[in-house]
Amino acid sequence: MERVVQFTGPRQVEVAEHESAPLPPGHLRVRTRYSGVSAGTELTAYRGTNPYLTRTWDAGARLFREGHAGIAYPVVGWGYSEVGEVTEVSPELAGTPGLPAAGDLVWGIWGHRSEGVVPAERMAGHTLPAGLDALAGTFARVGAIAYNAVLAADLHLGEDVTVFGQGVIGLLTTRLAALSGARVTAVDALDGRLATARAHGALRTLDAREDAVAEEVRAATEGRGADVAIEISGAYPALHEALRSVAVGGRVVASGFYQGDAVGLRLGDEFHHNRVHLVCSQIGGVPPQLTGRWSVERLQRTFLALVAEGRVDTASLVSHVVPAAAAADAYTLLDERPADALQVVLEF
Missing domain, CATH: 3.40.50.720 (NAD(P)-binding Rossmann-like Domain)
Incomplete structure (x- = not known):
């Protein structure tokens, strides 16, 4: 069974269970260890203030359109700072250079869920640097x-x-x-x-x-x-x-x-x-x-390299590691007592 954190309404959090989906071709399955909670973007969905709840983003026009919501409750698996272990690789990908193998620790985005089924191309180069603590991988995106x-x-x-x-x-x-x-x-x-x-x-x-x-x-x-x-x-x-x-x-x-x-x-x-x-x-x-030299991918990898080199300290920023089953408490903390927390991480 897969466990997923979801918002069922403003300031309403639950952990739902679903059957694990079969692994499609071209994908990896990752068992989540940690998932960082965003105290900015995520809280807008938690509080009900996110613009996507009342408007739709028109990517072609680069405008928000009134009248239709881009997302609706329940908002499922909202996170974007995950670390986990690869547990399954689609057979045709086995041994592909540059892709993680079963047993590797990887970082990426698959949301607050106990496992992610992720397109393999999105995980190329996402193996956690050697010697880097798994918690540090949750900082790739915020970094x-x-x-x-x-x-x-x-x-x-x-x-x-x-x-x-x-x-x-x-x-x-x-x-x-x-x-x-x-x-x-x-x-x-x-x-x-x-x-x-x-x-x-x-x-x-x-x-x-x-x-x-x-x-x-x-x-x-x-x-x-x-x-x-x-x-x-x-x-x-x-x-x-x-x-x-x-x-x-x-x-x-x-x-x-x-x-x-x-x-x-x-x-x-x-x-x-x-x-x-x-x-x-x-x-x-x-x-x-x-844009000729930098990309979001390079930002993430370079940031983790700085952490691995000891030039940026992320460990001291983790104030709470909360079991995923108590996710509602984590959001209440960030919403009501922000002075008491820095980086809150869900542990699966």
Whole structure:
């Protein structure tokens, strides 16, 4: 039997059981060990705020269409950060160079389920690097999101960058920006996360509740403002403060998943007068100017290589490993007590 975590309605979680499907040609079967929970995108489906619940994405027109939902409850197997062991390989694929073999530990996307039946081409090159703990593999996708934001920031050695939001992806962004040679100021509203940001490379931290962030950033940069700000919390007031914090002609990378109307965002203020460049970073693709050299696949593999080399620490970011049977408790924790958690992982 296969176990699958699903949302049956807003803030309603259950673990359903289904018969395991036969393995079709061209596929691998993977027994899940760990599946990371996204505190951003996943919670939009859990809370009922995801735009796909009320609109449909028209991929051809690149527009959302009103009137039809793109997804509906139950939302089944929503995750995108899985690690598991290959237990079955379609016979015609046995021995194919570059593909995982039975017994290999692999990372990828097959959702919060006890086993995944995955097209083999999607798993090429997805064997976990030697010596890397299996839990680290659950960071491949979130690490790529952070990496993508840093590439979109176009950072240069010695530049000042302010990172708004120090959840898991924000902390990884702080670390990668520091590795890129930037001087990082980390902003968050939670003291514990600011302390963790310092451990991950932030030179300065600011409390979004108490500090005049834009003014403090300008004071620390001889009045210029940051060269770049990366907003990764998905909060409109944070995006507005990021726009206030950068220099004339500076860049703001909006990498959060923003929900609802833009309350707190005023584009007639500093954004307009300082001619700020506002760009979106989204894991559906890399920055357009880098498409000849980078891909989402390269982001994921390079990030895991940095973890394997000891240049990025993911182990300290795992705050809770929760049995899959108690998945509802994991979502309640992230929804109601975010200060008590960083990366929550389901164990199957």
